[in-house]
Amino acid sequence: MKLLLVVDVQYDFIYGALGSDYAQKILPDIQKYISDWREDNEDEGMVVFTQDSHTKSEWKEKKFIEAQLIPYHCGENETGSSILVPIASNEPICEKETFMIPNDSWEECEKQIAEKIAYDYMARGGIVEDLQVNLNDTSFIEEIDIIGYCTDICVISNALLLRRNYPGTPINIIENLCAGTSKEAHDAALTVAKSCLINVRKSNE
Numbered sequence: 001m002k003l004l005l006v007v008d009v010q011y012d013f014i015y016g017a018l019g020s021d022y023a024q025k026i027l028p029d030i031q032k033y034i035s036d037w038r039e040d041n042e043d044e045g046m047v048v049f050t051q052d053s054h055t056k057s058e059w060k061e062k063k064f065i066e067a068q069l070i071p072y073h074c075g076e077n078e079t080g081s082s083i084l085v086p087i088a089s090n091e092p093i094c095e096k097e098t099f100m101i102p103n104d105s106w107e108e109c110e111k112q113i114a115e116k117i118a119y120d121y122m123a124r125g126g127i128v129e130d131l132q133v134n135l136n137d138t139s140f141i142e143e144i145d146i147i148g149y150c151t152d153i154c155v156i157s158n159a160l161l162l163r164r165n166y167p168g169t170p171i172n173i174i175e176n177l178c179a180g181t182s183k184e185a186h187d188a189a190l191t192v193a194k195s196c197l198i199n200v201r202k203s204n205e
Contacts, residue, residue: 001141002045004037007148007155008052012073012080023179030177031085048109049093053081064098099157144171151180152189159198172199
């Protein structure tokens, strides 16, 4: 099973408090890449989304250090938290209230991934009892691509989290489909990724 992790492709990271001209520029490319990836990996892939979500009270109370240093963004049930890519009914959304996907949210995503593997296997005539998908054995995830926003915050944080959880799995950050808080911050995050054995490549490679 291959995964495409779409990190925080949300209004506020594109047009809002943490948006940028470059973030807006690459949005159509991100949307096309996801569509093409679905088609190319229909039988052996799954798209997983993350969705940042906050409340105004978190910023008022300075609940996280994020609320102390970063502008308010992605308010719960507000336009700023909207994901700007169509999501299929079987594609999980990992909600998070800080940089990284929480463990319980990712475990739920893994269950949905395993269910899709089983469903696809049966659809091809296999018997589900013959399919061994052990969620404690991460080898069933063969490769992970990562795209989205912001390279130097949530993209790199979740890439490192996945590197820890899937030490034997190739992980690729698609650099031209990510945008950072600045060009310098984007490049610095990609340097860190490479040092942690995460591949950095372009979408046409």
